[in-house]
Amino acid sequence: MNPVDIKSGTFEQIRQAVAESGLSDEAVRRAYLWAHADGRTSWKGLEGKLPRRIDEIRRTFSLPSLSIADERVSGVDGTLNLLLRLPDQRTIESVLIPHWGNATLCVSSQAGCAMACRFCETASIGLQRQLGTWEIVDQLYRAQERSGRRITDVVFMGMGEPFHNYERVLAAADIFHERRAAGISARRITISTVGLVPQIHRFIDERRPYRLAFSLTSAIPEKRRALMPITDRFPLAELADAIRRYASSLGTRRWVTIQYVAIENRNLDWEDVQAIGELLGEVPYIVDVVPFNPIAAAPELEPPTTESLHAFTKKLRILNRPIKVRHSGGKDMGSGCGQLAARWG
Numbered sequence: 001m002n003p004v005d006i007k008s009g010t011f012e013q014i015r016q017a018v019a020e021s022g023l024s025d026e027a028v029r030r031a032y033l034w035a036h037a038d039g040r041t042s043w044k045g046l047e048g049k050l051p052r053r054i055d056e057i058r059r060t061f062s063l064p065s066l067s068i069a070d071e072r073v074s075g076v077d078g079t080l081n082l083l084l085r086l087p088d089q090r091t092i093e094s095v096l097i098p099h100w101g102n103a104t105l106c107v108s109s110q111a112g113c114a115m116a117c118r119f120c121e122t123a124s125i126g127l128q129r130q131l132g133t134w135e136i137v138d139q140l141y142r143a144q145e146r147s148g149r150r151i152t153d154v155v156f157m158g159m160g161e162p163f164h165n166y167e168r169v170l171a172a173a174d175i176f177h178e179r180r181a182a183g184i185s186a187r188r189i190t191i192s193t194v195g196l197v198p199q200i201h202r203f204i205d206e207r208r209p210y211r212l213a214f215s216l217t218s219a220i221p222e223k224r225r226a227l228m229p230i231t232d233r234f235p236l237a238e239l240a241d242a243i244r245r246y247a248s249s250l251g252t253r254r255w256v257t258i259q260y261v262a263i264e265n266r267n268l269d270w271e272d273v274q275a276i277g278e279l280l281g282e283v284p285y286i287v288d289v290v291p292f293n294p295i296a297a298a299p300e301l302e303p304p305t306t307e308s309l310h311a312f313t314k315k316l317r318i319l320n321r322p323i324k325v326r327h328s329g330g331k332d333m334g335s336g337c338g339q340l341a342a343r344w345g
């Protein structure tokens with residue numbers, strides 16, 4: 001039997017995968033906790049605890065890990081940005097943002113991205129490849145190891161479009177949620193999508209417990225198309241239908257997060273606000289305004305001035321919905337939203 005990658009499944013999935021191996025459930029449990037709850041990168045040290053089982057564990061499981069190629073810490077807000085090396089030597093980034101005693105980890109789901117959003121540096125490298133489940137999961141263990149903090153929230157908002165790597169992203173979310181692994185509440189795991197409509201419907205059909213956030217950035221078709229080419233494949237009306245369906249699947253429990261990258265002279269006018277209202281109608285949503293962070297790949301785009309951001313949020317009030325302005329952790333060191341390209345000089 002080929003070794004089973006212990007970081008690619010929930011405890012139950014791993015237990016079943018090795019059911020024929022003869023390894024006791026207790027040994028599987030101890031190995032699983034070693035790999036996940038403790039986030040270890042090797043079996044070294046476990047032999048003292050399971051001397052009679054360690055050889056079998058080594059034969060039965062592989063324990064792959066990412067290596068930390070570099071790291072930066074923001075002097076402004078304590079954000080930790082990790083540059084992580086994959087086994088094929090490609091690199092990805094994860095960002096750990098501390099806030100009010102909690103710690104949110106922004107994970108990558110792909111090396112690069114195929115979605116070509118104009119305001120995002122990741123787009124400039126194109127899609128290199130999908131990340132495997134363990135390559136997503138291990139970002140959390142490496143961030144915990146480097147920061148010494150317990151991660152309370154995970155957002156799939158790093159490099160890549162999570163729904164373009166649907167199965168592995170959902171498998172990783174299940175492991176983040178697994179109580180023998182990171183044990184993060186499902187409501188604290190958020191998957192952000194630019195609007196891959198079939199996958200949104202699939203997520204709803206599968207009754208996944210995690211939260212979705214929708215990156216809108218403009219509700220005016222031609223403006224959105226210029227900033228987010230995915231609009232050609234899935235027009236705004238189809239995306240709005242999917243958002244409406246997602247909102248009704250939540251019942252009265254929650255609001256839907258609509259992310260809006262605010263860009264100077266692009267999408268901050270009255271017509272932009274009106275278009276959001278018309279597109280989403282009665283949907284209960286929160287507008288999560290993300291001030292654009294400058295990137296080398298799009299010199300024509302500018303971040304909003306303090307005045308225009310203030311004026312925009314004032315206009316948004318007409319929608320009668322909660323408004324948040326996102327603090328983009330680590331933007332002082334080029335690790336803010338939209339700035340990740342895993343190219344560190």
Ligand code: SF4
Binds near residue numbers: 114117161194
């Ligand atoms: S914003 Fe997200 S989906 Fe768009 S190019 Fe960047 S990583 Fe990809």
